[in-house]
Amino acid sequence: MASPGTLRIEGLTKRFQALTALEDVDLALESGEALGLIGPNGSGKTTLFNLISGVYPPSAGRISFNGNDITGDPAHRISRRSIGRTFQNLRLFPRMTVYENVRAARHAGAPALSQLWVGRAARRVERDAVMDRLAEVGLADRAEDLAAELPLAGQRRLELARALAAKPTLLLLDEPAGGMTPAETDHMAEIIATHAMPGRSVIVVEHKLDMLSRLCNRLCVLNFGRKIAEGTADAVLRNPDVLEAYLGTEDEQDRHAPVD
């Protein structure tokens, strides 16, 4: 059996009517590896996450995780295989507290029985686990606030805490620092390095290349749905095809209309 967190993608293609959002993409992620995924807006990054996490079935190609073929499996089955993700457009429960948001995520992929487990000791274990996740993302003191009351940076950190609460062995982070100030971005990078990466495989989509080069030793670049480069951050960011793909797109990078 493959090591936990091993991902293999071959010939992955996704068409939406006439539009090919992803075309013939191969990708391999080893256990415990951190990969950065970049590309101009609309290049297929979120679509790749949607295919891995089972939001859509692919039009062609194969995905295997830990040596098992998961191609076309629905999202609930994939999350039970301990693949977790965050969403570029956050998926929080705005009218629930910060605490309740993380608690709900703990049981997302688990059998319903765990929710009937209401002994006092069990409740304490649960409370400690939720508070640990909140402490990791710097939100312990906001536990009783509504999620909607957090600023954007706090909501992104809550989204990460929710993903971590489900204990994924593969974690997909979709623009975890999107819309953040430089200081908030540094804080997020620190949280990811300290609490999200150890012991799991991670793919990070981000436009903030400083952050990515700090977190990931390998980058993969998509352009118009195709993989155009892959390698160390230094090599990839000097690749002429990559420079050309990014030319003139810089000021569009925070002004996109993402589709999850």
Ligand SMILES: Nc1ncnc2c1ncn2[C@@H]1O[C@H](COP(=O)(O)OP(=O)(O)O)[C@@H](O)[C@H]1O
């Ligand atoms: N559900 C969908 N239906 C139709 N088109 C989609 C859908 N999801 C994504 N697309 C299109 O696929 C392309 C890639 O989108 P996306 O994966 O969101 O890019 P990125 O995350 O790199 O910005 C875009 O042209 C986008 O409009």
Ligand SMILES: [Mg+2]
């Ligand atoms: Mg996207």
